[in-house]
Amino acid sequence: MSAAAAPNGDAMLDVEHIKQHFPIRRGILNTVAGHVHAVDDVSFTLREGETLGLVGESGCGKTTLSRTLMRLIDPTAGRITFRGRDITHASRRELRPVRTEMQMVFQDPYASLNPRKRISQIIGGPLELHGVARDEIAQRTADLLERVGLQREHVNRFPHEFSGGQRQRIGVARALALEPKLIVLDEPVSALDVSIQAQIVNLLEELQEDFGLTYIFVAHDLSVVRHVSDRIAVMYLGRIMELSPAEQLYSKPIHPYTAALLSAIPIPDPRENRRRDRIVVGGEPPSPVDPPPGCVFHTRCPRAQDICRSEIPPLTDYGNGHLAHCHFPLNVTREEIAGSTKSPLSPAASGDSQPQYVDPELHPA
């Protein structure tokens, strides 16, 4: 799946200015002492058949965002449109038909399977819930098991009899059971061994092709995401820093945070690893309870200037679907900046200022 092959299908999921703030309650009276800004004004459009990678370090809000999209938690503000239907405030009853079209695969294959249920009940559960006939359930459960690389005979086993990779296959089979259009994969391979990761990733790709699935692939491992994604969104402290076709993000990172993340990927060859210039971002990410004003990354950014501390940069569109949220972008020419436009996906509170050119000679990344 390369950027060139990125499908240009219809919009599957439209996310507009989603915010997810969790109140922090304190004291006897349960007064709200503040909010955790887990997701802060995120917008993007997911097209049918594509895979959107969602990366960022721990606590950046990627898992919260995926749960919000699934409507497992109610968004604080914003709008989610799924296949033309506004599901932002849909009730549980209204959501039921939607549930058959969007499913989720969870991170921890040990916690996501009910230990007291047999595999047939785990995979057949969603079918039963949505009124599929009993003998058809048995048939489809066995077929699904086979489809994800397990054996039909495994239907009567319990989760504890399987390895981590096999459990994740069961999780995938369960998500597939209702023949969804969209599957949100929340770090589906993070808990697995590297050798097993490749198998699951390959399985997911096969399934995507066979069933024409659309994926949101949440991960913190940039190499896995690069392999599976058509487009990648880089998140930091609840905001999208950069949104770009997958290959471009690696060959030409525009946001300093992306560049720093990429330079943190270890290279297997230690000599080469030592030779390269690494961008090391110091310190810890600030608390999402009290995110810094302006660009949230300015506290750790090597290129930060005064404007970064006061004005939220817009998501600037550099063409080709490559968007970045930065006042002083990397790897772009004067001409590209001149031709850039403010993307409609920008946070509502962002300013209108155009990014400024920084001469790479004077100011190396």
Place this chain on the structure above:
Amino acid sequence: MATEPTVKPTDPLTATPATLDPAQVDPAAPPATGPWKLAWRRLRRNKVALAFGVLFVLLILSALAAPLWAEHVANTTPDRNRLADQIIVDGKPRDIVSVRGIPMGPTWRGEYFLGADENGRDVMVRLLYGARNSVFIGLTAALITTVLAVLLGLLAGYFRGWIDALISRGLDVLWAFPVLLLGIALGVSLATEGLSIGPITVAGNSLWIPTLIIGFVGIVYLARPVRGQVLGLREKEFIEVARAQGMSDWRIMTRELLPNLFSTILVFFPLIMANAILLEAALSFLGAGVQAPSPSWGTMIDTGLDRLRGAPHLTIAPGVMLIMTVLSLNIFGEGVRDALDPRAKVRLEH
């Protein structure tokens, strides 16, 4: 910017099929061993627990056989008084109750096997009928406790918030009372007036009065651990999965959470039942439980106490039965606990 993916993209045509998992489960392996089967296997190895389990079953069977013994062996009923009669033992006539009011001791034969009581009734027969009452009350009360406690624990743990606050504070109030005191208070007031809730009316001397009281006061001991467990379970990802599938709250509680509570319930049930039987005996002994002339071990010990000197069999017989029943349930229950979860530390105390 050199970035080498650690996951090598493989060509889909030449790649080893993703179906080849090195840790594949052997399809020829014996069929699934569920968690219950494993627990049963461990329980079977615990001979002591098993022996006491068998003892309890024997006690139940003897209680069920009470009418057979009364009719065919003792030729009497639990309520038949024979104050002035004599029976022939070893060819000699003996007073069932002596002129000085002391009932005769065990004859070790069919009639009056364990002797007579102060009214000339057959102690053995009353003991067996008392076992019926005690076991009935213990079992039914334990069932009532379990059903209500699991329901309350599930609701409190799953919904949290104000529902939890309401249920938990209610349980705290219940918890604050010494069980025996609460039982006596409820028992005395209900035994005199009976109970009537809407269309249901229970007479004061009905067995249901002590049963309901004992079932009610035990709720706390199970509801709290269940609530705690549900609080932990509800954060597990499989509950989120269920929500993502569109399951209703009730279905999540009954289909996803309840199966995970069974082992806790199974561990607690024999212990709750033992406690219920003990509490029934205590309440009956104090006159707040089973009402005379219905036989119960507690009432038998109570009336026997006055004649401890001349007729100790009146207290010893029901006392031994009580100890055997409670002990067998406790030891069997502990065996069940060890089999289900060797690490769990479950203790029931008053």
